[in-house]
Amino acid sequence: MIIKILLITAALGVTVLVLREKVPGQREASRRAAGLLLVVVAIIAVLWPELTTTAANAVGVGRGTDLVLYLLVIVFAYSALATAQKIHRLQHDITVLTRELALSRPILPGGERPPLRPEGPVESSVHRD
Amino acid sequence: MSENEVCVIVPVHNEASTVATTVSDLLQHFAHVVCVDDGSRDGSADLARAAGATVLRHVVNQGQGAALRTGFDHVLRHTSAAYVVTFDADGQHLVEDARRMLERARAANVDVVLASRFTGTTEQMPHLRELILRAAVRFTRMTSRLEVTDTHNGLRVLSRRAIQRIDLRMPRMAYASELLDAIVPAGLTYVEEPVTVIYTDYSRAKGQRNSNAFNILFDLALLRLRATP
Numbered sequence: 001m002i003i004k005i006l007l008i009t010a011a012l013g014v015t016v017l018v019l020r021e022k023v024p025g026q027r028e029a030s031r032r033a034a035g036l037l038l039v040v041v042a043i044i045a046v047l048w049p050e051l052t053t054t055a056a057n058a059v060g061v062g063r064g065t066d067l068v069l070y071l072l073v074i075v076f077a078y079s080a081l082a083t084a085q086k087i088h089r090l091q092h093d094i095t096v097l098t099r100e101l102a103l104s105r106p107i108l109p110g111g112e113r114p115p116l117r118p119e120g121p122v123e124s125s126v127h128r129d
Numbered sequence: 130m131s132e133n134e135v136c137v138i139v140p141v142h143n144e145a146s147t148v149a150t151t152v153s154d155l156l157q158h159f160a161h162v163v164c165v166d167d168g169s170r171d172g173s174a175d176l177a178r179a180a181g182a183t184v185l186r187h188v189v190n191q192g193q194g195a196a197l198r199t200g201f202d203h204v205l206r207h208t209s210a211a212y213v214v215t216f217d218a219d220g221q222h223l224v225e226d227a228r229r230m231l232e233r234a235r236a237a238n239v240d241v242v243l244a245s246r247f248t249g250t251t252e253q254m255p256h257l258r259e260l261i262l263r264a265a266v267r268f269t270r271m272t273s274r275l276e277v278t279d280t281h282n283g284l285r286v287l288s289r290r291a292i293q294r295i296d297l298r299m300p301r302m303a304y305a306s307e308l309l310d311a312i313v314p315a316g317l318t319y320v321e322e323p324v325t326v327i328y329t330d331y332s333r334a335k336g337q338r339n340s341n342a343f344n345i346l347f348d349l350a351l352l353r354l355r356a357t358p
Contacts (some may be wrong), residue, residue: 099187
């Protein structure tokens with residue numbers, strides 16, 4: 001029974017964590033720490049498998065391997081969402097770069113291409129066409 | 130470009146067969162046409178230039194919203210135009226409608242003039258497309274608090290203030306909803322004008338798939354959930 005609460009909380013928590021990160025990299029340290037913790041836990045579970053059964057029973061799950069499976073699902077979901085988020089940010093970065101390139105190399109009707117222009121003032125009183 | 134002037138922005142993606150005509154039609158009534166070539170591979174950029182447009186080229190396709198945003202940034206950085214007209218390259222819009230909408234913007238002194246085919250005229254509009262668009266209108270009226278009758282019309286007039294305040298980031302075609310949603314929170318005034326939208330065999334074959342409506346809804350939902358970076 002406890003396991004149901006834990007899993008639902010984890011599922012919602014993962015979604016919130018991934019979607020609400022305002023500045024990419026602000027939780028880098030926590031993520032790395034969690035990763036290291038996962039490695040440690042994994043090594044312990046491999047060396048003393050009966051501990052997984054103990055932990056499983058403590059939260060209302062019959063077998064240790066089932067608990068490991070549930071944990072895998074949560075970790076995988078987080079990993080997939082975080083990767084999708086990262087890709088989204090990268091696509092935005094590409095758009096910004098593509099735009100800057102387009103803006104700095106306008107092709108005039110006569111066919112001339114002015115040399116790469118540096119960022120001009122935001123409000124220009126002279127139309128440089 | 131003087132402060133009274135207008136810049137027409139035409140986003141283009143593989144419209145080689147219609148872009149030259151669209152640009153030359155526009156140039157009969159408007160002095161400045163800017164085509165944003167969104168990664169076309171059929172030579173649209175050259176055709177647009179030859180027809181008399183200034184061309185800004187996205188070397189990689191980024192979507193119509195991104196193309197418009199590039200056009201807006203160009204107008205803000207390199208011109209002092211007071212108004213921007215967005216106009217499709219595929220022949221669905223009439224230059225006369227754009228002219229009338231611009232006059233309305235000036236006369237009514239509004240920031241945004243939206244076009245409505247449902248209070249205007251449609252020619253040969255496919256049935257399923259009409260059903261989906263009308264559903265989209267109901268959805269948008271509920272979510273954006275706008276009194277509009279057509280929500281996915283690429284013909285618009287936007288004041289300089291409007292393009293300064295609207296920040297388009299949505300992928301593909303969801304930008305249209307993003308633009309409308311931004312109007313009220315940005316404190317912009319708007320009116321709607323009846324227009325004619327013509328569905329030719331070309332534009333019907335090339336237009337969005339109806340299933341894209343699902344993608345747009347999904348993108349909008351994600352936008353609401355995500356924190357802005």
